[in-house]
Amino acid sequence: MTAQFPERLTYRGEKMVLYTKPLREYLDESCAKLRFRANSSALWRGYVGSWEIADGQLFLIGLDGTLENGAKATLSTVFPNASDRVLAYWYCGTLRIPKGRKLEKFVHRSYASVFEFDLLFEVLRGDVVATRLQHNKLTDVIDVDDIPF
Template structure:
């Protein structure tokens, strides 16, 4: 599996990559999941969500996904009454935010390691703790910031683009 495109999070006035997919927990708990189609190997889930933390509460503030026939799926499709901002009360877990330079690239999921990880622990959408983990110091010239290294883009209708 290819390293995956991160979700994005507005945190303390900064846009950061987020190594977690809180919408998956929403779908597991019974929220209706649209038929998302992957458009590239770095986005097997078929969507990218944008999040924001305000007063230690996690909100979904944007969704861009691809459905059957290339149809765009947005946050309004999932939460018609909360198309601008939906409180993620369904999410309990840890959000990993990588920081610093790349220590080790892993060609799968969110497995790459960076100099630091900010770990946000949430309970029913509320941040209950923050912890910084120091993973090491990267060598001179190491890549700064999170980015998948390579991906395959699927053509519309390509069998590889449909997520089973």
Template sequence: MTAQLSDSLRYEGETLRLFTLPLNTYWNMASAANNIDDDSPEKRRDFADMGTWCWRRHTASWAIEQGHLYLIGIHATYEDGGEAMLEDFFPGYPNRVFAHWYSGQLRCSRGELLEYVHAGFGSRYEEDLLIDIDRGVVKDQHVIDNRTESERQ
């Protein structure tokens, strides 16, 4: 698999690469609720192909504001050429949606690229910021320093 294009997260004045996909959790729940098969076009939402660097055919923008995770944008083009809008999936919410469906850990990279891995989100950056989320609410965070001893000097 090719290295993948990340989502983005605005948090504490920074825009970070987000290597977790909270929107997939929502779409998997919606597909299950509507009894949609994993291979069906509805599962892929009929987005145009973006190339091997983005198998999911979209990216998303996120923000953490006042301890809450929000989806603030979906970036994709439909196969018919139209641009995807947040409100297409969340009617009545054109600007942001509280991500109450997501519980898990967000992984964001910080700093310089130390090692490129030609697969998924496997590349290694100086730091990983890990943010624990419970039903859209930030519960904890910590930073992992990914540099070796010699890279720190």
């Protein structure tokens, strides 16, 4: 699979790439009839979300995409009553932000590249409950051709 365009995250004023798709769960559960168009093999989901961590919470602050019918999709497409941001109350999981240099050559799979560090945010119903910096090593990289199944 082609490496995918990442989501965007702003944290403490710094703009970063986000190797997690927090909106996917909401779309799968709440918007069954809302379909996006893949305009590129590097954007199969059809949208890029912009996120912000502020006051210990995760917010969706923007959405740029194309609906299946060709119409432009924005934050108000998914959340019609939203003003400028939406608390990610549906999301429970880990946000991954790659940091530092890439530890191996390009990996031709979605978000599979390994970097020196991963900044990880544990999120529970939109609340950031833990933050940690993970130091990765080249030995953490597994070649999919070496997996026996």
